[in-house]
Amino acid sequence: MIPQEIIRHKRNGDELDAADIRSFIAALAAGRLSEGQIGAFAMAVWFKGMSRAETVALTLAMADSGDRLQWADIDRPIADKHSTGGVGDNVSLMLAPIAAACGLAVPMISGRGLGHTGGTLDKLESIPGYMITPDADLFHKVVKEAGCAIIGQTGTLAPADGRLYAVRDVTATVDSIPLITASILSKKLAAGLETLVLDVKVGNGAFMADRGQAEILAQSLVEVANGAGVKTSALITDMNQPLADSAGNAVEMRNCLDFLAGRKKDTRLDIVVFAFAAEMLVKSGVAASPDEAEGMARQALSSGKAAEVFARMVSMLGGPADLIDNPDRYLVRAPVEKPVPAARSGWLSACDARGIGVSVIDLGGGRRHPADRIDHRVGFSDLLPLGTRVTAGEPIALIHAADDVAAERAAAALAAHYRITDDRPELTPVIAGLI
Known part of the structure; x- marks a missing residue:
């Protein structure tokens, strides 16, 4: 036809x-x-x-438009995770080495920042020497020997998706559930996955602000992926505040290193990382139950095994082998660091997570145009979580900026993104559902 x-x-x-x-x-x-x-x-x-059958056909056709990765010589389950994007979402950086330390092979093909959300590749590029686009042989070698590799999409992997998305971007057709589904899953199918866990975010900092729409997207992704032969589930997670206590590139990489070194515990990020690790391990047949799987994942972290996997991956992809032990030697700090004081005493009850992401872009930590260069040094750290009691003048975050003018502008913006009330807020759970 x-x-x-x-x-x-x-x-x-x-x-x-x-x-x-x-x-x-x-x-x-x-x-x-x-x-x-x-x-x-x-x-x-x-x-x-599109019907479910049409969406499956579209996804498979796009996956077959380029190369399909093969992992026949790796005797581990091939698994991955994908997020629909959020602010302070650096889950992939810790999850991949934890899952690998528990016996999975994780060929994670990630993206750059999109709109107000941060990109995993942009965070990794704050590491000196790290190659985000290695050749196919090196990618395969790192996955086989280190257990995981986090890289960017090559031009030969689902190329039809790149061409279709470029047109969707300028024709107001990005927000179509069948087209979103095929775009996400075509790359995952081309990566040769056996199992996939999806993080579908909902809230004011997510692309899907409505819970119902997030559930529709999650259901579509799960049904199409399973229909295409990849065992898949999805967790719906809250994005009404930054997930980590940092938002930016080098600052989120520091957060990752602190997490892997055992210096970050009992946070919203902790809950999400281990929930996804458990789901990946159960789906792949490595663990019999979520409780067993979470125990395996926590042991991989506390024993230092996950940190070793991460260090090996970074080293094999051109970065420094001692990054976790000596982050200050490699991650450049911004010249200006400025605390943001609470405007009044009370409870941090709400925030505009999307606005915080936009403020990172305004500092230079994201792109307004595709060709923009990113300043990896800038962003926010030490962001206090909602539900924290603060006193007037107490820092609610630390700004990392290129100069004093940018720092002042960011401080005013960040303060405006938070609401402080007299009453303690009721917070939504970070894990909102499983599909």
């Missing part, structure tokens, strides 16, 4: 068969479609939606 006929059928609300979807995506990947045709297809899907 010719492309315009496929577009017409979808525009009219017809269900496309798998062969038509595959031929359309093959033409897209080969550069035989115009941007107008790609945009028209995306808009037709946005308006008319």
